[in-house]
Amino acid sequence: MVAGTSHGSPSKLDQLNPGSGPAERLRRAHGLLVAAYGQQWWWPAQTPFEVILGAYLTQNTAWRAVERSLENLRDAGALSLSGLRSISIEQLQELIRPSGFATRKARALKAFVSMVDGEFSGSLEALAAVPTSDLRARLLKLPGVGPETADAMLLYALGHAVPMADEYLRRIVERHRLLNPAPSRNRRGYEALVELTAQAFSSDPAQDRAKLFNEFHALTVAVGKAHCGRTARCAGCPLAPDLELAGAASDHPATGP
Numbered sequence: 001m002v003a004g005t006s007h008g009s010p011s012k013l014d015q016l017n018p019g020s021g022p023a024e025r026l027r028r029a030h031g032l033l034v035a036a037y038g039q040q041w042w043w044p045a046q047t048p049f050e051v052i053l054g055a056y057l058t059q060n061t062a063w064r065a066v067e068r069s070l071e072n073l074r075d076a077g078a079l080s081l082s083g084l085r086s087i088s089i090e091q092l093q094e095l096i097r098p099s100g101f102a103t104r105k106a107r108a109l110k111a112f113v114s115m116v117d118g119e120f121s122g123s124l125e126a127l128a129a130v131p132t133s134d135l136r137a138r139l140l141k142l143p144g145v146g147p148e149t150a151d152a153m154l155l156y157a158l159g160h161a162v163p164m165a166d167e168y169l170r171r172i173v174e175r176h177r178l179l180n181p182a183p184s185r186n187r188r189g190y191e192a193l194v195e196l197t198a199q200a201f202s203s204d205p206a207q208d209r210a211k212l213f214n215e216f217h218a219l220t221v222a223v224g225k226a227h228c229g230r231t232a233r234c235a236g237c238p239l240a241p242d243l244e245l246a247g248a249a250s251d252h253p254a255t256g257p
């Protein structure tokens with residue numbers, strides 16, 4: 001899946017920049033983003049459980065709407081595992097209505113609470129203690145949990161060093177031609193993006209990786225919002241030097257919704 005390797009011959013980029021593969025370029029991109037935007041200190045939540053709630057509620061919804069739902073839950077005393085356990089699914093639907101898809105999301109949140117209660121004695125710490133690959137597999141079996149939501153929970157709430165990806169990273173990787181074929185908006189594309197990100201940070205000390213993955217995701221969101229949205233605004237973008245290297249600017253000015 002990595003550009004320049006899938007067809008057994010060097011990519012145009014590799015010819016331009018021998019010895020600098022996609023993973024190395026992505027690691028360098030992280031450095032460019034840190035230099036441009038500084039430390040991000042993400043995720044915008046106060047407790048691990050709030051992060052988990054946010055990971056569910058933010059699906060297909062802007063964060064502003066999630067904040068209104070979280071505020072409703074806080075006012076109702078339901079911004080905790082015990083709080084969520086104690087309210088009915090109908091009350092929950094009403095409280096999270098601002099972030100949309102309330103019926104589906106309420107059912108998914110209740111299923112999460114049932115899993116923690118039934119399999120981990122109601123303890124998020126016990127849940128977090130499960131080895132990463134087993135825990136990821138368990139989370140992915142929950143209703144309403146795809147890989148992006150599972151990885152957000154693992155990384156930002158449960159302290160596991162996993163990379164995560166989103167549409168902003170997908171656009172960057174596609175426009176900079178880091179993967180061949182370009183990652184699509186499906187599970188396969190998502191897994192290719194996290195694999196590339198894991199490779200990019202594989203030479204960093206293991207104890208630093210959770211923080212690096214955390215920051216890298218936050219930084220790709222920052223550059224995505226500022227420059228790499230549905231239309232690429234490459235002028236002044238911190239990643240423009242890498243795009244020039246790839247020689248892709250004129251070919252990929254913008255992609256997709």
Ligand code: SF4
Pocket residue numbers: 172175176223227228232233234237238239240241243
């Ligand atoms: S705006 Fe242009 S230079 Fe910046 S990340 Fe997107 S494609 Fe790359």
